[in-house]
Amino acid sequence: MEQQIIISIGREFGSGGHEIAQKLSEIYSLPLYDHTLLDEIAKKTNLENHELRALDETKRNKLFSRTVKGMNNSAAHNLALLQFDLLKKKADAGESFIVVGRCSETILKENKGLISFFILGDKETKVQRIMNLYGLSEIEAQATMYDKDRRRKQYHNSFCPGKWGDSRNYDLSINSSKLGIDETVKIICEYINARTK
């Protein structure tokens, strides 16, 4: 692929956003960056991968952090900045890739090759999917869904001026529950193909 293309996928927990990203990665033969980005960061940090995973996509705790001249002591905050920096470097180097979350629709906004999506879903479908994937009861699945979405929202909104899931921040927002994962992927591919013609 000559033209640079960066596909950003924001997602609600249980909407299948990650699976959609994996399928797009296979279709377009592009590397997928999600928590795997941490592997790359782990090589140049003093922390182990599992420590970074615990800090990934989490909002800084305001009681335990402080900002001085735009700098902050929070490990979660600084890890997010390292990831943003790495994504920007890859984008500036002309690399094409798919990225899940990480405020990528805002961080890479200036890049002309960016196409951003937000995958949402109906509550019942998402809960069912979480129950199947993680072997949880309905109540547990619901609690997990609310908790994950709350964390993602807080993380996103602490770095970006636009709100998480607000359709004005993305090129296309789509409800994966209506058509299912495969059909949703097809619609997304049509949109990408139209944009990259």
Added chain:
Amino acid sequence: MIAQVLAVLIFLSMFVLIVTEIWERHIVTLGCGLLTLLLVFGVGMQSIDAVIETLNVKSIFTLPFWYAASEAAESSSGINWATIIFIAGMMIMVEGMAEVGFFRWLCMKIAKLVHYRVIPIFVTFMILSSFLAMFIDSITVILFLAAVTIELSQLLKFNPIPMILSEVFCANLGGSATMCGDPPNIIIGTSLGYSFGDFIQNTGVLAGISLIAVLIYFYFAFRKELAKSAENVTDTSAFPEPKDAITDRRGFVISTIIFLCAVVMLVTHAQTGLTVAFIGTFIAAVTLITSGRKAPKLLKRVDYKTLLFFIGLFVVVGGLEQTGILNIIASFIGTISGGNVMLMIAIIIWVSAVASAFIDNIPFAATMIPVIKSLAATQGVDLSILAWTLAIGTDIGGSATPIGASANVVGIATAAKEGYIIKWGKYCKVMAPATIIVVLLSMLLIYARYF
């Protein structure tokens, strides 16, 4: 009574809002300052005199503000303009020094002088950090020192975290040694009428002895970590030359002279009668005149937000003072200590240290000054001893946690930018014991010297 309740509510709200960072801290203090003027002085006290006294503008137009035959105390009530003008002047001077590459040159020069050996760099950078922080704000000291430490760690293949943590601690410690080293000291000095020499002879001695203790502590805490990762570098020809850090030779010489002049003026200000407000204004004016076309750039870089933060803060604390809240706190400390001065010292130093470990030490110190003044008046305690105790407690306590002092945040963030993430556990494991050692040592030294 209503004025007291309002003053306390505004003060507590200010602290909560600063911690939550919903708005920038200067917006918070200015907003709370405005509320203090309107609600506490206007509605509660209905006193225009309290407003005038707190705004304290007329003090600027008096001779003692600029020149005092003997060091006169600024009114501790209301806005301490001497502190604000001095800090603004030093900010301009420091920007001028940074612009020409002074700090990077100094760090690289010292690294070269010790032949790029890790342990000697570790020790000399701690001393350098303390020394620079005696005259320059600790944020600037750590910004440059941490950046050079990371650069050297990549060349010499050592883990920079131990060195950065030690530098941060020493910057906070060095700041406690002088009147201009840390904002609480400037406020204490100008409010209570102490000179640079007074600080050096008291907190300076405490900081000097403590520095020896922390050098030993950090050496034993980190020696293995630094020794195992450091390689013996024999060929240093590819290393950056210190002189390459200088961006403007003429500017470098001028900046160095201005810095030395500032040091001399500060050290001798009790003898010359020049106040810190005069020194700040003079240093800023000379820096701007000699920097020529770069002057607007330097003025643009001044941290106006911090200056506005101070103005709002002084008004809010003025509200507490005018309504008598701080006298109530002072009599409470007097009561629980039962008039025992040693116990009073212990309470002030430990409460200041613990509070400063979690909240901004500037509002804490500004609030405590009228308290110790009242304590000295009512309990017959030597005010200067309480002042040195407060200075040490607030300056050193901030080192204990990552959020306790600005230098800590800057050091942690600078390291994180290069991939070295310092979490709370890692930080506190080394820094909290060092803080306890220094506070304890200082308390014992105060007992030994003054009782």
